[in-house]
Amino acid sequence: MAKKQFLLLASLLLVLSVFLAACSGKEKEESGEKDTGKDNGKTETSKGDDTESEDPNAGLDFPFEVSNKGEALEDGELTYGLQTDTPFEGTLSPVFYENQPDATVMQFFNESVFDYDGDYMITNDGAATYEVSDDKKTIDITIKDGVKWHDGEPLKASDLQYSYQLLGHPDYTGTRYTFMIQNVVGMDEYHAGETKDISGIKVSEDDKTISITYKEATPSLLSGIWGNATPRHYLGDIMTGDVTMEELQSSDKIRVNPIGFGPYKVKKIVPGESVLYERFDDYYKGKPAVKSLVLKVVSSATVLESLKKGDIDIVSIPVDQYENAKGIDNIELLADIDYAYTYIGFKLGKYDDEKKENIMDPNAKLADKRVRKAMWYAMDNETVGKELYHGLRIPATTLIIPVFENFHDSNLETPSYDPEKAKALLDEAGFKDVDGDGFREDADGKEFVLNFASMSGGETAEPIAQFYMQNWADVGIKVQLVDGRLHEMNSFYDMVKTDDPKVDIFQAAWGVSSDPSPAGIYSRDASFNYSRYTSEKNDELLEAGVSEKAFDTEYRKDIYKQWQELMVEDVPVAPTVYRYYLMGVNKRVVNYSIDPGSDDADVWRWGVSE
Missing domain, CATH: 3.10.105.10 (Dipeptide-binding Protein; Domain 3)
Structure with a gap:
């Protein structure tokens, strides 16, 4: 140097x-990282390459999970900090959002129909199971029984179809009309406005199974397939003219009162500042660990003080504040090399x-x-x-x-x-x-x-x-x-x-x-x-x-x-x-992990103890 x-x-x-x-708390943006549309709602982490020049773990030893092994409180409350110095935009739809802060907001109420293993390959443990044809060009996805949207309506195969219809629509102006969407048979013609249907997507009569056929077999099928459904019955159907693409993007049903089939329901949004969630008792995986969860924006200037006071339980810490974060007694630091x-x-x-x-x-x-x-x-x-x-x-x-x-x-x-x-x-x-x-x-x-x-x-x-x-x-x-x-x-x-x-x-x-x-x-x-x-x-x-x-x-x-x-x-x-990304976690938090292969990486398991 x-x-x-x-x-x-x-x-x-x-x-x-x-x-x-001198500015006494004027907000600054810490990272501004763009998100490229992971279907996986988990925090993405992994060990780095073990070459001498690029070993990100050299000299650093961080745990991946909290040490608190206590019982989660039955009706506990947890506060999650969204560390950013810019209000979250509030485009709370996997089809339309662009920035990581909105993805963070969505992770508590929205999820893919697939679960993922530690290598981020889809599994049959989520809301749907799948089978791939011998030629690896067709995937049949079947929605499990008992999976419900937050308004009580069942999740349908046609809800997943709706996402593909939105992403490929001629009026779609978002950023996710990418290879795994374009590769669907008939998508080119649909996107060009030449047809009203996507010929490579078929939904069964009972609306439980969707079959997607691709033009080319690709290894991205099991790691990059789109798995986020969109509630057609709730948002309105663009295919029948109930709503236009422009109306849909600006709809209060996306920005103010969104629904999903994830573990928590959105109860109240203060735009750009906070979200109050409540437990979704009918969540298909089981009863979520906490009764209510609050997400609130925390600036980089106040994040450490908020952790010290116990105002937030879990938050990403700017790594330039690592030395000061080490001195906070009531938290644990978890870290790993980031997918970034x-x-x-x-x-x-x-x-x-x-x-x-x-x-x-x-x-x-x-x-x-x-x-x-x-x-x-x-x-x-x-x-x-x-x-x-x-x-x-x-x-x-x-x-x-x-x-x-x-x-x-x-x-x-x-x-x-x-x-x-x-x-x-x-x-x-x-x-x-x-x-x-x-x-x-x-x-x-x-x-x-x-x-x-x-x-x-x-x-x-x-x-x-x-x-x-x-x-x-x-x-x-x-x-x-x-x-x-x-x-x-x-x-x-x-x-x-x-x-x-x-x-x-x-x-x-x-x-x-x-x-x-x-x-x-x-x-x-x-x-x-x-x-x-x-x-x-x-x-x-x-x-x-x-x-x-x-x-x-x-x-x-x-x-x-x-x-x-x-x-x-x-x-x-x-x-x-x-x-690296660095997480500060209050010592009262239980069942929390940043290891993607751990069950405790699922947000519905996160809890707090006495």
């Missing part, structure tokens, strides 16, 4: 700590709403991949992880994270902090300091300034943004914050996903799904592909990764090795850090 850089970080943190104290990574994205084009695909701009400011790779070499991610996150974040290498041990390529040579290599690449690209001001002009000798969008959040957001800007300045690249400041999460993503022309580069994070396929984020038609990068080779590899041949793990492993190499070569985004 260069001494100058450490002093920069230290001074920025000192200045910011004084600023936050942070990255710097380079704007390379726009999303075409009519064509529903990403279009690269050959004249984009960062069209030269040598410049993008130089910016990756210029970033000192190791210092960020060690000095700002107490070792709970580690330098990222590829876009398939280490928890996917079969597919993450730990041997791939990727850029790490090397300012001299960065300078050499910029020289090669013709980016040189022509006027002697310390900053490089572009290959045509014109001023080169990049506008950087980054989110507010916690005490480290400003220092990290400034640190990276200094890293780039050290190799001669002038970078300035969009509008001269950080932006809260919702306005940040509004700029990024609409391809606001004032954004050249941006810092964001992905919470990836349990399916290792990266197609949902980086394919040509993925609206989540915020860099707007496309290439024929990328299309070919992403398609091959979910093909029938990919049932052969060695074949799929080779495909994703090639894809990771391509991403390092073309650099549409530069991953910065892999990360």
